[in-house]
Amino acid sequence: MMTRAPYRSFRGLSVVVALVALAGVGCSEASEVVDGAKDGAKKAARQRSVFSLDVGDCYNPNGKAVGEAYLVEVVPCDEAHRGQVVGEFDVEGGPGYPGDEKVTATADERCPAEAQKYAPDTWALPRGVGLSHYTPTKESWATGDRAVTCTYTVEEGTFTGSLDTAKSFEPDQLTYLKGSNGVYEALWAHQPVSDDIEAELTAYKAQAKAVAEALDTHVGGLDGIEGAEVGKLRATLAKAAGQWEKAANAPDVDTFYLAYDQGFTLIDPNTSAPARKELGLATTVPADEAEVWES
DSSP, rough: OOOOOOOOETTHHHOOOOOOOOOOOOOHHHHHHHHHHHHHHHHTTEEEEEGOTTOOOEEEEEOOOSEOEEEEEEEEEOOOEEEEEEEEOOOOOOOOOOHHHHHHHHHHHHHHHHHHSSSOGGGGOOOOOOEEEOOOOOOHHHHTEEEEEEEEESSSOOOSSSSOOOGGHHHHHHHHHHHHHHHHHHHHHTOOSSTTTTTTTHHHHHHHHHHHHHHHHHHHHHTTTOOOOHHHHHHHHHHHHHHHHHTEEEESSHHHHHHHHHHHHOGGGGGGGHHHHEEEETOOOOOOHHHHHHH
């Protein structure tokens, strides 16, 4: 039986073990102490290694949201919690650890798709929930650990209920969500590091090509969905695809800027709200996305 190292890296989370100690108190405080002891015992009984987390588990981290993690408190999803496991996969690689940067990049690339299999409509997520992940460390990799655990977590506060909504959607809704998610994944996954478009024109043109292809797929999926608002959105996104394709093939910076600006405006998520309403999906643009198009 394989023995794993006791720690795994977590983007944005650190876990420490909490110990409850009882001291002598007056009779008037006995009830509070007993209740506190019961709560402490319940929490201790719920402690689980991050290695044993399964998709669907709801949990509370036992420390600050940085560094490495070992134990978390697994709780019923109908209780307040700060995170839920929404996907998992193994990183490919040989015996040599590929490095923190490569492992994290792989997790960043694959976790969105894994999470969307579990919770397809990112607009319906509780406020403040963001995607994070546990990843192998150099030490755990040496023992055979290759697993990445994708989670939705909140930095502050809690949320209640499971995020497992995939089975609640109709085929047309899932088709729409798959296409829409694909567009924004292509946009952000290919976002160049530098804001200097002129200096990074090749990278920005590669991003434009990826977005254009994702839009073509999304528009094709909308072909089979009825509804006036869906039809309007399809027409808008078809125009957007054309602009992103022009940007991808732009012969110079000025041509790129013109097509890029128009294409970016045409995929403003606010334009999709009427179609989403027609399809019975969430219609409030997530705050982080809204800020991008407001700026």
